[in-house]
Amino acid sequence: xxxxxxxxxxxxxxxxxxxxxxxxxxxxxxxxxxxxxxxxxxxxxxxxxxxxxxxxxxxxxxxxxxxxxxxxxxxxxxxxxxxxxxxxxxxxxxxxxxxxxxxxxxxxxxxxxxxxxxxxxxxxxxxxxxxxxxxxxxxxxxxxxxxxxxxxxxxxxxxxxxxxxxxxxxxxxxxxxxxxxxxxxxxxxxxxxxxxxxxxxxxxxxxxxxxxxxxxxxxxxxxxxxxxxxxxxxxxxxxxxxxxxxxxxxxxxxxxxxxxxxxxxxxxxxxxxxxxxxxxxxxxxxxxxxxxxxxxxxxxxxxxxxxxxxxxxxxxxxxxxxxxxxxxxxxxxxxxxxxxxxxxx
Numbered sequence: 574x575x576x577x578x579x580x581x582x583x584x585x586x587x588x589x590x591x592x593x594x595x596x597x598x599x600x601x602x603x604x605x606x607x608x609x610x611x612x613x614x615x616x617x618x619x620x621x622x623x624x625x626x627x628x629x630x631x632x633x634x635x636x637x638x639x640x641x642x643x644x645x646x647x648x649x650x651x652x653x654x655x656x657x658x659x660x661x662x663x664x665x666x667x668x669x670x671x672x673x674x675x676x677x678x679x680x681x682x683x684x685x686x687x688x689x690x691x692x693x694x695x696x697x698x699x700x701x702x703x704x705x706x707x708x709x710x711x712x713x714x715x716x717x718x719x720x721x722x723x724x725x726x727x728x729x730x731x732x733x734x735x736x737x738x739x740x741x742x743x744x745x746x747x748x749x750x751x752x753x754x755x756x757x758x759x760x761x762x763x764x765x766x767x768x769x770x771x772x773x774x775x776x777x778x779x780x781x782x783x784x785x786x787x788x789x790x791x792x793x794x795x796x797x798x799x800x801x802x803x804x805x806x807x808x809x810x811x812x813x814x815x816x817x818x819x820x821x822x823x824x825x826x827x828x829x830x831x832x833x834x835x836x837x838x839x840x841x842x843x844x845x846x847x848x849x850x851x852x853x854x855x856x857x858x859x860x861x862x863x864x865x866x867x868x869x870x871x872x873x874x875x876x877x878x879x880x881x882x883x884x885x886x887x888x889x890x891x892x893x894x895x896x897x898x899x900x901x902x903x904x905x906x907x908x909x910x911x912x913x914x915x916x917x918x
Contacts, residue, residue: 574886577601577636579626579653580643582609584837585667585696585874589642590617592879598886601636604643629656638885640695640878641666646673650693654680658687663885665690667878669698671746671753674783681894692895695881696874697725699780700897700906701850701867702796703788706781707903708915709854710789712861716854719791721781722765722774724799724849725870746778751792753782763797767849768864768916775800788896791854843872850914865906865914876909 578593580586581602593600594617604610607623614621624632626649633639639662643649646668654677657664668674677691684691694703702721710716745756761776774797785794838846846869853862867873877897884901885891891900898905906912 574637575599575601575635576638576640576882576886577603577622577633579603579629579639579641580649582606582613583642583644585871586642587613588871588875589640589667589878590619592875593882594619596879596883598879598882603632627652629653630659633657633660633662636660636662638663638665638882640882641668642878644668644670646670646693651676654691657689657691658683661687661689663689664692665695665878665881665885666693667696667874668693669696669780671778671780671783674780674787675753678783678787678894685893688892690885690891690893690895690900692881692885692891692897692900694780694784695878695897697848697867697870697877699784700877700881700909701848701865701873701912702779702781702852703784703896703898704903704906705850705852705863705865705915706785706791707788707898709852709861709863710791711903712863712917713854713856713859715856716789716791717857718793718855719785719789720763720795720797720853721779721785722767722797722799722851723777723779724765724767724772724774724851726846726848745776746782747776748782748786748792748794751786761795761797765797765799765851767799767851768866769849772799774798784896787894788898838869838871843869845869848873862918863914864916864918865912867906867909867913868911872911873909876911877906880909 578590581590582604590602601620602614603622605625610621610623622632639657641653647670650673654664677693745758747754763774764771765774777796777798779796781796782794848867850865
């Protein structure tokens with residue numbers, strides 16, 4: 574079984590490519606930059622293919638599964654998915670972008686007909702939180718409301734920042750009665766105990782607002798990120814800044830700038846830092862809570878994405894649109910190195 578890693582020379586893609594080779598997986602590295610793609614492939618001793626994502630269909634011969642690591646995924650997911658559906662190739666990616674999750678969910682029937690799986694979000698966002706949501710749903714199957722919290726210190730890569738810039742202006746996002754609903758940035762806050770006492774957190778449009786609904790069927794979903802209290806005021810002020818991103822060349826110029834300037838966390842940071850997650854479900858009368866602790870976000874992404882490729886390559890009988898917990902079960906996250914949980918209340 575052969576996996577093609579697209580965007581392999583990016584910060585996260587390179588870490589995943591190295592891990593896949595270390596595990597002995599049969600991989601092909603791919604991307605649109607020939608120098609970077611071929612250079613990394615030579616370094617790792619594997620084959621490479623150079624193509625723009627819109628040309629993917631003619632470059633997937635002999636490939637069983639694609640792992641898309643090239644963001645922003647709102648730009649790369651659709652053409653790569655079209656190529657995978659046309660060639661009968663399973664599709665995975667490491668997105669956390671709500672529009673991508675929603676767009677791929679709409680292709681569920683197409684994927685079923687093609688006999689392939691569409692499995693986005695096999696990185697930090699959304700593997701641990703998706704599994705936490707599924708675990709909480711198992712504890713309280715009649716739950717009607719789900720709240721998730723993430724306490725994640727550390728830096729981010731240029732690619733992640735470029736994706737965030739691309740999504741700027743979308744504001745906050747929650748799910749109400751099964752439908753996505755936008756909210757002003759910074760408008761929702763709460764105190765969350767991630768295991769070390771109450772922590773201030775602010776609502777964030779994380780991918781789980783989309784995926785947790787498909788995983789659990791719970792129609793009301795909110796996600797929070799730990800942040801100092803002044804962060805909510807900065808988020809509210811962002812409403813006055815984001816219109817600038819609509820000016821031609823401003824957004825792509827800023828994305829190119831951060832890609833060049835920001836390198837991502839160091840190996841020591843990836844090894845040292847920990848992330849704490851919290852979740853709560855309620856049916857209106859009963860509430861249950863659980864916590865989870867994982868390695869640093871990029872370290873977890875490398876482990877989760879590579880393991881997902883292994884499981885799909887091993888012949889996991891999954892087709893159609895999937896979330897990580899729907900595909901592999903809520904205990905999937907517990908099989909990843911360095912994960913501690915679930916701690917139930």
